[in-house]
Amino acid sequence: MRQLFLLALSLIVTACASTPKFDTSGINLGVTPQQATAENKTLQGTRLLWGGVIIASSNFKETTQFEILAYPLDDDQRPELDKTPLGRFIAEQKGFLEISDYKQGRLLTVSGTLQENRSGRVGETEYIYPVLRIDNHYLWPRRGDSPETQFHFGIGVMFSN
Numbered sequence: 001m002r003q004l005f006l007l008a009l010s011l012i013v014t015a016c017a018s019t020p021k022f023d024t025s026g027i028n029l030g031v032t033p034q035q036a037t038a039e040n041k042t043l044q045g046t047r048l049l050w051g052g053v054i055i056a057s058s059n060f061k062e063t064t065q066f067e068i069l070a071y072p073l074d075d076d077q078r079p080e081l082d083k084t085p086l087g088r089f090i091a092e093q094k095g096f097l098e099i100s101d102y103k104q105g106r107l108l109t110v111s112g113t114l115q116e117n118r119s120g121r122v123g124e125t126e127y128i129y130p131v132l133r134i135d136n137h138y139l140w141p142r143r144g145d146s147p148e149t150q151f152h153f154g155i156g157v158m159f160s161n
Contacts, residue, residue: 033087036130051109057099107140
């Protein structure tokens with residue numbers, strides 16, 4: 001009976017986990033934005049999975065565009081901000097997304113198809129961006145705002161300010 005209870009409890013906790021699981025079949029997980037810029041002609045059309053911090057968001061007539069500073073992804077496909085950045089990229093979503101939800105500083109993981117490079121500027125420096133056409137994306141909840149399950153069990157007294 002105890003084992004059944006523990007199994008049921010673990011299934012409930014697992015079911016409440018709120019992390020994306022992109023289907024990575026057919027996705028090249030070894031290409032960084034820097035590599036995609038340097039080898040764009042040979043990599044165009046490749047499906048990729050990248051994530052990072054949103055630097056800027058813009059709505060255009062037929063697309064929503066994000067400038068993202070890429071970071072390595074952890075096992076849950078969340079950008080690891082304590083690692084070295086991998087370069088910047090542009091992610092384009094067909095249609096309209098409310099950019100007030102996709103604010104600067106939010107974490108975003110995207111899968112999509114590599115398009116042609118695009119010239120831009122970072123401050124006063126010219127920058128060549130790889131462009132990813134988004135197939136799927138996940139906007140990570142802010143820490144503290146997340147619907148992540150917080151399970152507490154114990155006996156005692158807790159004081160909080």
